[in-house]
Amino acid sequence: MADEFTSKLDAYLDGELAAADMKALDAHVRACPACAADVLGRVQMKRAIKSASQRYEPRSEFRAKIERRLKPRAGFPKDPLYFRLAGIAKHRIYVARWPPHLP
Numbered sequence: 407m408a409d410e411f412t413s414k415l416d417a418y419l420d421g422e423l424a425a426a427d428m429k430a431l432d433a434h435v436r437a438c439p440a441c442a443a444d445v446l447g448r449v450q451m452k453r454a455i456k457s458a459s460q461r462y463e464p465r466s467e468f469r470a471k472i473e474r475r476l477k478p479r480a481g482f483p484k485d486p487l488y489f490r491l492a493g494i495a496k497h498r499i500y501v502a503r504w505p506p507h508l509p
């Protein structure tokens with residue numbers, strides 16, 4: 407069962423929280439069976455992924471295909487202003503549709 411700590415469990419396991427938050431989560435996980443089980447499952451999944459990554463090497467064609475997809479597209483704007491305007495436009499579309507039409 408999720409609680410207010412659940413969303414921080416990945417950051418906790420990766421050691422990405424501030425020291426005070428790490429300490430609070432550590433204490434919580436020790437006292438909360440649901441979060442302790444969740445942490446255990448996440449640790450097992452991380453180990454399985456790490457283990458699989460050591461056993462399997464992607465074919466060179468697959469690696470090349472992924473790398474091509476990750477390269478920025480020619481002509482695609484890199485200006486942060488573009489992203490800000492796109493965000494505003496998205497928000498305006500959302501507002502224009504409010505309230506949503508219910509079936």
Ligand SMILES: [Zn+2]
Nearest residue numbers: 409411438441
């Ligand atoms: Zn908990």
